[in-house]
Amino acid sequence: MRGHQVTIKDIAKILHISPSTVSRALKDHPDINPQTKKNVQDLAKKLKYKPNQVALNLLQKESKLIGVIVPEIIHYFFSTIISGIEKIANESGYHIIIAQSNESYHKEVENIQALLSSNIDGFIITMAKTTLNFDHFKNVAEIGVPMVFVDRTCDKVTADKVLVDDFDGAYKATKHLIENGCKNIIHLAGPQNLDIGIQRKEGFLAALNDSNISIGDYSIQICDTHDHALKLIPEVLSRHNNIDGIFAVNDLTAIGAMKAVKSINKKVPDDIAVCGFTNSFISYIADPELTTVDQKGFEMGQHAARMLLKRIQSDENYGPVTTILNTDLIIRKSSLKKK
Amino acid sequence: MRGHQVTIKDIAKILHISPSTVSRALKDHPDINPQTKKNVQDLAKKLKYKPNQVALNLLQKESKLIGVIVPEIIHYFFSTIISGIEKIANESGYHIIIAQSNESYHKEVENIQALLSSNIDGFIITMAKTTLNFDHFKNVAEIGVPMVFVDRTCDKVTADKVLVDDFDGAYKATKHLIENGCKNIIHLAGPQNLDIGIQRKEGFLAALNDSNISIGDYSIQICDTHDHALKLIPEVLSRHNNIDGIFAVNDLTAIGAMKAVKSINKKVPDDIAVCGFTNSFISYIADPELTTVDQKGFEMGQHAARMLLKRIQSDENYGPVTTILNTDLIIRKSSLKKK
DNA sequence: ACTCTTTTCGCAAACGTTTGAAATAACCTC
DNA sequence: GAGGTTATTTCAAACGTTTGCGAAAAGAGT
Known part of the structure; x- marks a missing residue:
């Protein structure tokens, strides 16, 4: 051997x-x-x-290894986050161990445990959607292993966080739809146990409110996957055929919605304008090209890594830091109605 | 702390x-x-x-860590490979350290060195496109660290390999285009220093040959990115306006080609049929949906992980193993001309 | 020749765990 | 009650490295 x-x-x-x-x-x-x-x-x-790094790790109790836990790396957004993390980590001689939760709470807990025993120097985590119990995170905090949450965060845990201004992004997107002539917009919302689900919904509602547009009981639909949108949208449109705009919590859902709209022979954007959130690669490939909110995954990853390294290398025990990045509205064809 | x-x-x-x-x-x-x-x-x-895993590693000279080096995780194909690896690795109590070469030879060498000193138990590698010197791989082989190449391989290094039957995939795709009425197909080929670039080209040529279709000097264009296709295709079409089929070395290039075709007011598939290779997520999102060859990234990752684990856990020194997976042709709208 | 300093090096402990071998104690047998 | 067996526990070394402290040797100063 x-x-x-x-x-x-x-x-x-x-x-x-x-x-x-x-x-x-x-x-x-x-x-x-x-x-x-x-x-x-x-x-x-x-x-x-x-x-021999292993011997050094044992002696110095640092592994130069950062544990990264994300739901699924096949999603463009998460892989951009990882790229951002890797860049900064490498610059400081760190490497990253990646584990996927596949949006499963149990896998997330397992991963945390496994990485902890590998003497990880710190965690960068994007929570699974299904995570409602936070004891595993609290445990990490108690042991004293630094931890940074990215994008999906929760109030219940004391840790550094980096997120985008979801509220503002959603607000800008919705305002944009309104300014382009939409009078009856629905929002395909994410799970309401995640901050991002809440914030994007609130931003949407605030924009409608500021424009004095009334809100129906159908205006918010919990739906955050491509396939769900594909099924849901035709139903909703058949019940409310005056809907003229859709703001989806992410790009994939937006694209599912666009497909659904096209499948019932309505046109995007003229009949129904569509806007997504993330600015993933597919938004550029979609037809029509998808208007979306740039969520800046790479930057988020870089920030998260910097924050984590700072905490790893610091002796003080400063309070938790939250970094909020601005979003950019990327306007493409899917939202531009002929006037 | x-x-x-x-x-x-x-x-x-x-x-x-x-x-x-x-x-x-x-x-x-x-x-x-x-x-x-x-x-x-x-x-x-x-x-x-x-x-404490680290103490165990030191004692038992194994880290339960697998080093994975890929060009870029943001590419769907590579992230599916990684997912496949992670699944199998986790089942055996292993974790994966991911490093990206960004298609840079130097970054690849750096990554190998860094991971080696972390007492990695083995490597799973997809070479960078720019890698022409293989000393870093030979070094790994000499030290005796097991190594499996995925998808992009090279003859110069003795190691396990897992790849798809690129020749056959390309052959099937080209045959399919011919059967759907294409008489003048061009191939957007990958770099000819990589086996996959060569094999896919050869499969393409063989299919033309078997159908007695003559090959022009413009039939092979070295072009394997979305943006390059976007620029290149209009030029080529203006010089050879009887081209009626495009077989691209990967999906992204195929989609770039489709966009280019549409931009000069030709129709896909009726004027020009298009076929890609990979079956990445975007092929499903594209308009029209892209016919492509399923490259089975997830399965490749799983196979690679199994082969690596077998070698890590084996005491014998059996010769290098090469696993070749079959491809599936996924027929969608981009290749189906009205008859 | 004696002490003092400087230069150069080795000892031993430490990190957390495993494991062969030795030690201790208890019990049994004739 | 000597010898033997068994059950239970501890010792010590090992993995590769670092580091405080002590030690040896050499040179300097008086």
């Missing part, structure tokens, strides 16, 4: 000196004779000595 | 027994007094004792 990696002990034995001397020689410790130093360093280079 | 995780020593101290007794009690060793066992196990549960 695996060939023996060269260790400090090997070098010590060859040179007939002690491991401690080798260790010091390798780090240019002033106590070591220059000649010994040279011998050690030359031999180390020749033998391609690489320090 | 970080609170003290409960260790075996802690339990030993509390119970006034030795760490070794605690260790054995926790694993139900027959030598231990049932009462002692119960005391230990109860206390361990109460204190939420979790074995």
